[in-house]
Amino acid sequence: MSVELTGAEITVRCLQEEGVNYIFGYPGGAVLFIYDELFKQDKVKHILVRHEQAALHAADGYARSSHKVGVALVTSGPGVTNAVTGIATAYMDSIPLVIISGQVPTAAIGQDAFQEVDTVGITRPCVKHNFLVKDVTELASTMKKAFYIASTGRPGPVLVDIPKDVTQQKMVFSYPSNVSMRSYNPVVEGNSQQIKKAAQLILSAKRPMIYTGGGVILDNASEALTELVRLLNFPCTNTLMGLGGYPATDKRFVGMLGMHGTYEANMAMQYCDVLIAVGARFDDRVIGNPKHFYSEERKIIHIDIDPSSISKRVKVDIPIVGSVSEVLNELIKLIKASKEETDAHALKEWWKQIDLWRERDCLRYDRTSAVIKPQMVVEKLYAVTKGDAFITSDVGQHQMWAAQFYQFDKPRRWINSGGLGTMGFGLPSAMGVQFANPNGTVACITGEASIQMCIQELSTCKQYQLPLKIINLNNRYMGMVRQWQEFFHGNRYSESYMDALPDFVKLAESYGHVGMKIEKPEDVEGALKEAFKLKKRLVFMDFITDQTENVFPMVPGGKGLSEMILV
Amino acid sequence: MRHIISLLMENEAGALSRVAGLFSARGYNIESLSVAPTEDPTLSRMTLVTIGSDEVIEQITKQLNKLIEVVKVVDLSEGDHIERELMLVKVRATGDDREEMKRLADIFRGNIIDVTDKSYTIELTGTSSKLDAFLEAIERNMILETIRTGASGLGRGERILKV
Numbered sequence: 172m173s174v175e176l177t178g179a180e181i182t183v184r185c186l187q188e189e190g191v192n193y194i195f196g197y198p199g200g201a202v203l204f205i206y207d208e209l210f211k212q213d214k215v216k217h218i219l220v221r222h223e224q225a226a227l228h229a230a231d232g233y234a235r236s237s238h239k240v241g242v243a244l245v246t247s248g249p250g251v252t253n254a255v256t257g258i259a260t261a262y263m264d265s266i267p268l269v270i271i272s273g274q275v276p277t278a279a280i281g282q283d284a285f286q287e288v289d290t291v292g293i294t295r296p297c298v299k300h301n302f303l304v305k306d307v308t309e310l311a312s313t314m315k316k317a318f319y320i321a322s323t324g325r326p327g328p329v330l331v332d333i334p335k336d337v338t339q340q341k342m343v344f345s346y347p348s349n350v351s352m353r354s355y356n357p358v359v360e361g362n363s364q365q366i367k368k369a370a371q372l373i374l375s376a377k378r379p380m381i382y383t384g385g386g387v388i389l390d391n392a393s394e395a396l397t398e399l400v401r402l403l404n405f406p407c408t409n410t411l412m413g414l415g416g417y418p419a420t421d422k423r424f425v426g427m428l429g430m431h432g433t434y435e436a437n438m439a440m441q442y443c444d445v446l447i448a449v450g451a452r453f454d455d456r457v458i459g460n461p462k463h464f465y466s467e468e469r470k471i472i473h474i475d476i477d478p479s480s481i482s483k484r485v486k487v488d489i490p491i492v493g494s495v496s497e498v499l500n501e502l503i504k505l506i507k508a509s510k511e512e513t514d515a516h517a518l519k520e521w522w523k524q525i526d527l528w529r530e531r532d533c534l535r536y537d538r539t540s541a542v543i544k545p546q547m548v549v550e551k552l553y554a555v556t557k558g559d560a561f562i563t564s565d566v567g568q569h570q571m572w573a574a575q576f577y578q579f580d581k582p583r584r585w586i587n588s589g590g591l592g593t594m595g596f597g598l599p600s601a602m603g604v605q606f607a608n609p610n611g612t613v614a615c616i617t618g619e620a621s622i623q624m625c626i627q628e629l630s631t632c633k634q635y636q637l638p639l640k641i642i643n644l645n646n647r648y649m650g651m652v653r654q655w656q657e658f659f660h661g662n663r664y665s666e667s668y669m670d671a672l673p674d675f676v677k678l679a680e681s682y683g684h685v686g687m688k689i690e691k692p693e694d695v696e697g698a699l700k701e702a703f704k705l706k707k708r709l710v711f712m713d714f715i716t717d718q719t720e721n722v723f724p725m726v727p728g729g730k731g732l733s734e735m736i737l738v
Numbered sequence: 739m740r741h742i743i744s745l746l747m748e749n750e751a752g753a754l755s756r757v758a759g760l761f762s763a764r765g766y767n768i769e770s771l772s773v774a775p776t777e778d779p780t781l782s783r784m785t786l787v788t789i790g791s792d793e794v795i796e797q798i799t800k801q802l803n804k805l806i807e808v809v810k811v812v813d814l815s816e817g818d819h820i821e822r823e824l825m826l827v828k829v830r831a832t833g834d835d836r837e838e839m840k841r842l843a844d845i846f847r848g849n850i851i852d853v854t855d856k857s858y859t860i861e862l863t864g865t866s867s868k869l870d871a872f873l874e875a876i877e878r879n880m881i882l883e884t885i886r887t888g889a890s891g892l893g894r895g896e897r898i899l900k901v
């Protein structure tokens with residue numbers, strides 16, 4: 172006779188079956204039985220964070236840097252509401268997560284019970300899907316579906332809400348070996364006719380441009396992308412989410428595009444005649460105002476797994492729905508087999524034009540400054556880590572400088588909240604990255620405002636001995652807010668000054684870490700070297716940077732890509 | 739343009755709120771919405787009437803398809819289709835108006851399904867515009883109350899929405 176397991180045991184068994192190594196969470200009444208089962212086994216390691224938002228960001232960083240599903244566990248009520256920011260962050264960037272939340276017992280649902288919230292209702296708009304498990308008989312199949320939905324098609328977070336009594340109910344456990352859902356069958360292969368048409372258009376291009384986003388990273392398509400770009404010798408740009416999709420040190424890479432993209436990338440986007448968009452969604456921070464972006468002449472090919480991303484903001488000529496890696500590989504085959512060739516003469520002229528734009532040197536800054544320039548810190552960080560670190564970031568100017576000045580040659584190395592722009596993401600996501608890459612070098616580039624949003628996680632880092640390097644670009648301002656106020660609000664710095672800052676060195680030390688304060692440009696490199704030598708310690712590096720530095724280029728909101736403010 | 743979108747979805751708690759939530763979150767119009775289980779009790783069929791440009795309608799159908807519980811979506815108005823809505827109207831019916839109301843109901847092929855000495859309740863089915871026309875034909879102050887089900891519809895002939 173088979174043994175019956177409780178819902179709590181089943182939950183943990185499902186995680187084991189899915190090969191989950193780490194879950195990030197925080198206990199509470201509704202999940203006590205699940206915690207009890209976690210206690211009794213050691214296959215699934217639980218990482219105790221200090222705030223549920225951080226549990227989500229850590230699971231998220233784990234997923235982004237490893238191509239595995241990230242898992243978080245939170246209790247009902249405030250556990251869930253604290254987690255919502257992290258769930259929405261993952262949703263906006265299409266990150267595969269499974270979130271297990273406790274719920275009050277089924278009989279108490281709807282009674283305004285202690286720590287009851289309508290979790291399914293609250294999270295509905297920011298998850299790919301969610302479930303309320305009303306009976307233990309549905310638990311294993313629901314968990315299976317959750318992992319399947321989270322990781323296939325356009326990935327995203329899936330939440331499973333489990334009432335406390337369900338974790339006590341018993342049944343015989345069997346984990347389904349596969350899932351089939353009549354209502355969910357994501358397309359993988361692209362339409363071959365469309366791919367043929369695309370190949371023809373690509374070969375006829377005179378001023379081509381390849382624009383790629385997070386989809387390339389999520390679908391592990393960087394190798395295919397790199398092969399295609401090199402085969403064609405076309406210029407390539409990556410979005411903020413797509414950095415690392417194409418090697419940044421290759422000469423065909425023209426930098427990031429968008430609101431703080433390079434002059435050459437934005438100009439090439441605007442003036443190309445054939446645009447190949449891959450796993451990207453033409454969002455407002457990338458193309459600015461779609462009306463200004465529109466061009467009669469330009470033909471657009473758009474490859475994406477999500478049909479609803481196609482022709483949402485910009486009408487395209489050749490839509491291809493499918494897995495971007497599959498479609499890119501098909502394109503490579505067709506182009507290699509084709510008798511036609513690219514127009515070498517036109518391409519040469521186009522590269523000449525791009526090189527002229529490059530000469531504008533749009534990322535230049537004052538290298539002789541007597542105060543530390545934030546850009547210089549990122550450049551030195553790149554040099555000291557030999558371009559081989561995992562970099563997470565928070566949100567603000569420092570995020571843009573990190574994206575502009577750290578050259579990512581590999582995918583899954585640049586971890587940031589692009590879609591939701593969540594301050595507080597940097598430190599906890601770095602924890603997740605370190606768990607996924609125990610031997611990797613992990614640095615978090617942050618600002619003195621952002622870091623304070625999840626600063627409590629320094630305690631988690633101590634508990635698990637995570638040797639993160641925190642690069643705090645401390646300009647005593649919510650710099651990005653200050654920059655907008657300078658440009659668009661008549662220098663009225665309303666509430667953007669960061670007063671009453673803590674002594675970050677002492678703060679780090681009080682958590683048991685190493686703190687450093689760096690105030691002079693000539694000390695930057697040495698300090699970084701010293702910090703990265705401390706392989707077993709978390710080092711909090713407080714760089715006192717230029718208070719008034721701005722991020723350039725900048726496309727002001729509502730403007731077109733070629734209407735940049737330049738340095 | 740007005741579109742009638744028909745969809746099959748899993749008959750599960752919460753599926754309806756996902757559709758309604760999608761429309762409010764993305765700022766799409768809902769003119770009417772009607773939903774009930776089909777002959778297969780695991781499936782519900784919903785008819786949604788919405789107004790939008792071609793681009794908006796394209797997004798609406800794509801976004802609906804993206805919902806995990808939605809099995810199939812068609813825009814009925816893309817081809818030949820049949821549309822019906824049911825309306826119940828309670829009207830004042832006293833004195834001369836009684837005859838007049840009866841005549842009007844007949845013209846629109848309505849049935850009087852409840853009678854008191856002061857009122858009639860008229861049942862009317864047809865396209866939504868026919869129901870509108872009926873309401874316009876009656877003086878406003880004669881109408882005591884109305885209820886409409888919202889449109890539902892099917893494709894004509896061989897156009898079939900089934901799993």
Ligand SMILES: Cc1ncc(C[n+]2csc(CCOP(=O)(O)OP(=O)(O)O)c2C)c(N)n1
Nearest residue numbers: 567568569592594618619620621649650651
């Ligand atoms: C949770 C959250 N609240 C508010 C904002 C709006 N916001 C964007 S950037 C920024 C300032 C960030 O300042 P800091 O972390 O010091 O970075 P800096 O821009 O100075 O590099 C703010 C407040 C946000 N992105 N996230």
